[in-house]
Amino acid sequence: MSEVSVAVTGVGVVSPIGVGRDAFWSALCAGRSGVVPMEGLARASGLPRIAAPIGELPAKTLISSPQFRRMDRLSRMAVAASRLALDDAALQGRDVAGERTGVVFGTSLGDLKDSMAHLDRIFTRGPAAASPMVFPNLVLNAPAGYVAMEHGCTGVNFTVAQHEVSGEHAIALGCDVVRSGGADVVLAGGGDELTPILVEAYHRGRALAAQRGGREWGSPYDRERSGIVLGEGTAMLVLEPLERARRRGVAVYAVLTAVRDYSVAAPRYTWPRHADAAAPQLTPLVDDDIDVVFGGANSSRRLDRCELGLFARLFAGRASAVAVTSIKGAIGECGAAGALTVAAACLALRAQAVPPLCHLIAADTEAPFRFVAGRAAPAALRAALVSGLARGGSGIAMRLEAAR
Amino acid sequence: MSGGPFPSARHRSPVTGHRSRPVRIAITGYGSINALGAGVDAFAAGLREGRCGIGPLTRFSSEGFRTGLAAEVRGLAVPDSVAPGLARGASPTGLLALTAAVEAWHMAGLGTGTGVAVLIGTTTGGMAGGEESYRREFIDRTKRAALRDFVETPVSAVSDLVARALGCGGPRLTISTACSSGANALGVAADWVRSGRVAAALCGGADSLSRMTYSGFNSLQALDAEPCRPFDRNRAGITLGEGAAMFVVEPWETAVERGAPIVGEVVGYGVSADAHHLTQPRPDGAGAVLAMRRALAAAELGPEAIDYINAHGTGTPQNDAVETRAIKQVFGERAYAIPVSSTKSQVGHCLAAGGAIEALASLLAMRGGFVPPTATLVEPDPECDLDYVAGASRPAHLVTVMSSSYGFGGNNTSVVLRGGPAGR
Numbered sequence: 009m010s011e012v013s014v015a016v017t018g019v020g021v022v023s024p025i026g027v028g029r030d031a032f033w034s035a036l037c038a039g040r041s042g043v044v045p046m047e048g049l050a051r052a053s054g055l056p057r058i059a060a061p062i063g064e065l066p067a068k069t070l071i072s073s074p075q076f077r078r079m080d081r082l083s084r085m086a087v088a089a090s091r092l093a094l095d096d097a098a099l100q101g102r103d104v105a106g107e108r109t110g111v112v113f114g115t116s117l118g119d120l121k122d123s124m125a126h127l128d129r130i131f132t133r134g135p136a137a138a139s140p141m142v143f144p145n146l147v148l149n150a151p152a153g154y155v156a157m158e159h160g161c162t163g164v165n166f167t168v169a170q171h172e173v174s175g176e177h178a179i180a181l182g183c184d185v186v187r188s189g190g191a192d193v194v195l196a197g198g199g200d201e202l203t204p205i206l207v208e209a210y211h212r213g214r215a216l217a218a219q220r221g222g223r224e225w226g227s228p229y230d231r232e233r234s235g236i237v238l239g240e241g242t243a244m245l246v247l248e249p250l251e252r253a254r255r256r257g258v259a260v261y262a263v264l265t266a267v268r269d270y271s272v273a274a275p276r277y278t279w280p281r282h283a284d285a286a287a288p289q290l291t292p293l294v295d296d297d298i299d300v301v302f303g304g305a306n307s308s309r310r311l312d313r314c315e316l317g318l319f320a321r322l323f324a325g326r327a328s329a330v331a332v333t334s335i336k337g338a339i340g341e342c343g344a345a346g347a348l349t350v351a352a353a354c355l356a357l358r359a360q361a362v363p364p365l366c367h368l369i370a371a372d373t374e375a376p377f378r379f380v381a382g383r384a385a386p387a388a389l390r391a392a393l394v395s396g397l398a399r400g401g402s403g404i405a406m407r408l409e410a411a412r
Numbered sequence: 413m414s415g416g417p418f419p420s421a422r423h424r425s426p427v428t429g430h431r432s433r434p435v436r437i438a439i440t441g442y443g444s445i446n447a448l449g450a451g452v453d454a455f456a457a458g459l460r461e462g463r464c465g466i467g468p469l470t471r472f473s474s475e476g477f478r479t480g481l482a483a484e485v486r487g488l489a490v491p492d493s494v495a496p497g498l499a500r501g502a503s504p505t506g507l508l509a510l511t512a513a514v515e516a517w518h519m520a521g522l523g524t525g526t527g528v529a530v531l532i533g534t535t536t537g538g539m540a541g542g543e544e545s546y547r548r549e550f551i552d553r554t555k556r557a558a559l560r561d562f563v564e565t566p567v568s569a570v571s572d573l574v575a576r577a578l579g580c581g582g583p584r585l586t587i588s589t590a591c592s593s594g595a596n597a598l599g600v601a602a603d604w605v606r607s608g609r610v611a612a613a614l615c616g617g618a619d620s621l622s623r624m625t626y627s628g629f630n631s632l633q634a635l636d637a638e639p640c641r642p643f644d645r646n647r648a649g650i651t652l653g654e655g656a657a658m659f660v661v662e663p664w665e666t667a668v669e670r671g672a673p674i675v676g677e678v679v680g681y682g683v684s685a686d687a688h689h690l691t692q693p694r695p696d697g698a699g700a701v702l703a704m705r706r707a708l709a710a711a712e713l714g715p716e717a718i719d720y721i722n723a724h725g726t727g728t729p730q731n732d733a734v735e736t737r738a739i740k741q742v743f744g745e746r747a748y749a750i751p752v753s754s755t756k757s758q759v760g761h762c763l764a765a766g767g768a769i770e771a772l773a774s775l776l777a778m779r780g781g782f783v784p785p786t787a788t789l790v791e792p793d794p795e796c797d798l799d800y801v802a803g804a805s806r807p808a809h810l811v812t813v814m815s816s817s818y819g820f821g822g823n824n825t826s827v828v829l830r831g832g833p834a835g836r
Binding site: 075078107111116117118123124126127128130131132134135136138139140143144145146147148149150152153154156157159160161162163164165166167168169170171174177181184185187188190205209212213269270271276277343398399400401402404 | 428475476477535539543546547551559560562563566567568569571572575576580581582583584585586587588589590596600603607623624626627628629630631632633683684685686687688689690691698699702819820821822823
């Protein structure tokens with residue numbers, strides 16, 4: 009592998025189950041779900057849809073930039089998460105201001121809410137009614153731009169998008185930047201927002217969890233799962249060379265040691281039936297030290313089955329020694345949810361515990377993986393595999409090791 | 413230049429990716445579509461002739477806007493070699509990307525898409541189609557949107573389309589850094605190849621005109637009522653365009669071994685952030701300076717090696733003045749001896765596609781032995797006193813060039829390119 013190991017030294021999360029590392033982790037461990045009925049998203053029947061929105065965001069306490077008032081909601085979430093991550097990594101303003109700090113953000117849709125509001129304005133009031141205050145925030149790189157402004161980071165700055173693997177890709181690219189020496193510190197992560205038009209789109213695609221009495225809250229890997237529940241959130245990680253982290257004396261959550269990104273054949277608008285074709289590409293990441301897998305399972309019939317098949321192949325012969333989990337029962341699904349998944353994996357490696365699968369009754373596989381339900385289970389975790397797979401077939405996996 | 417030392421660029425790129433031994437990145441295919449026509453040869457001819465592709469906006473009504481101009485692509489269709497079913501429902505941006513990708517792909521003659529990565533820079537993705545569907549269903553209430561209209565709207569749908577149509581089985585990524593997206597896609601793709609992560613990559617940028625962006629720039633008072641005139645004393649803003657440029661990149665040695673046409677080389681690139689304002693550039697040009705210096709460092713070249721600069725040159729009062737300042741800071745007195753031009757004067761501001769289109773223009777300039785003009789520049793601004801090649805192209809032997817792109821959000825990228833071996 010490469011000669012620079014990338015350490016995660018800070019985790020900042022804005023999620024439907026809590027803002028900040030501690031709130032997020034303790035809610036995850038308690039098996040709490042952020043999925044709630046939302047009055048603003050009605051179904052044809054008039055009943056509210058379920059989704060996982062973030063709660064109140066104490067933005068003003070977390071964002072100091074004079075640009076605050078101009079920021080759209082997603083950008084505020086991103087900047088807030090970046091502040092939380094930097095504080096967590098014991099990095100002050102002057103530690104990160106300048107050209108040696110990079111920012112990489114992943115978002116599949118950016119500020120879609122304001123994009124739709126912009127269209128509403130120009131279509132109902134005429135093209136000259138567009139707001140110059142709103143338009144700049146419609147670019148997907150607005151959050152990364154505002155993060156850079158908040159902390160004065162003039163280094164490498166990228167925004168990437170790849171459907172449901174946007175978050176993982178951003179973190180992978182952030183690792184590349186650290187490994188190449190292009191930055192001493194990289195703020196890497198991602199975020200996506202819940203919007204009515206998105207819920208409508210998933211509904212029309214018949215991808216949402218059936219809402220009837222019973223298992224309607226989104227239950228990744230569960231035999232009775234009936235579909236996706238959408239959510240929102242942002243997570244930012246502080247990435248730096250392991251050597252630098254050790255010199256600083258800061259605690260390390262995990263070391264990112266390998267990434268593989270790939271694509272498999274898939275129908276245009278949904279997940280592949282099988283991702284087994286990816287197994288040969290992922291085997292270099294998999295060894296007997298992997299004690300837990302954080303999948304991207306989001307309670308869709310296709311994706312979850314696809315992942316279970318892939319994991320069964322990757323861990324054939326030692327499945328009973330591997331815990332498989334997903335946090336999307338707690339936080340819902342969004343394009344950048346993978347960033348929160350990587351954050352959870354980092355927290356799990358530090359805490360040496362496997363967070364539970366929300367709403368799991370019986371896992372939909374014969375493979376003897378360990379599925380934790382109810383509350384987090386303490387476990388000796390040497391390494392974790394994070395796996396993500398997007399509609400259309402692009403996928404990515406990352407290997408993280410517990411800090412020694 | 414302040415900041416830490418850069419590691420040897422032969423071994424690694426200061427942006428992302430590295431390898432333990434030097435790897436040159438060859439460009440073995442390129443493809444183009446923009447207001448000057450379809451295909452790289454049409455683009456090259458248009459550039460050399462100094463033709464301006466800006467004309468009346470016909471895609472949608474210009475009523476209510478300050479201007480009625482755009483650099484439109486005409487006759488966009490699914491390329492013949494692509495089965496129609498593969499591209500059904502594709503957005504205009506998707507078709508632009510696909511058109512350019514097909515040309516690049518056939519030129520490179522890789523033969524197989526196994527392990528070939530796809531990296532595309534775009535800001536609008538399928539929004540041009542998405543906004544129409546949205547309007548018909550939710551505003552006019554005349555026609556329900558098809559599911560695929562929703563699904564083709566996100567930016568990543570473009571990479572899916574290109575990968576699917578050409579059978580590319582490697583990783584896929586969409587880069588969305590506003591006007592620097594296409595340049596970043598080329599740079600990151602080169603890094604992926606340099607680091608050995610993929611054997612080859614199909615990369616570039618694409619964006620189409622849309623009411624969303626047109627009305628947005630109009631609201632910022634950033635549209636010139638006349639065809640944009642970069643660096644001109646009377647410049648008053650941008651002219652929006654649309655198009656795509658795509659490249660196939662692979663290791664130089666591999667290209668030589670398989671007898672592929674080498675049409676250029678990605679020597680290096682540099683990235684920075686202004687961290688200043690979402691739309692206004694830093695007045696001192698520090699972000700642009702940093703990106704240029706980083707590109708030179710990655711290329712292991714000094715400023716004296718650059719024979720031509722393809723500027724971002726949007727035609728806004730701020731950009732052109734700041735960019736001029738930045739070029740002088742990096743190149744010193746020599747800035748006056750380097751031709752600098754903005755091909756936005758010919759194909760408009762194609763947003764994310766711009767960086768890729770301009771990298772392509774730079775390659776075609778080297779191939780053709782000419783400097784493209786700033787075609788619409790008539791009266792120079794005293795503040796912009798470099799050699800902007802006003803009006804007409806001129807013959808020149810160009811070996812190494814730099815192309816720069818500066819996007820909303822303060823994303824700055826400069827790419828250093830060399831032409832292919834003599835005659836290509």
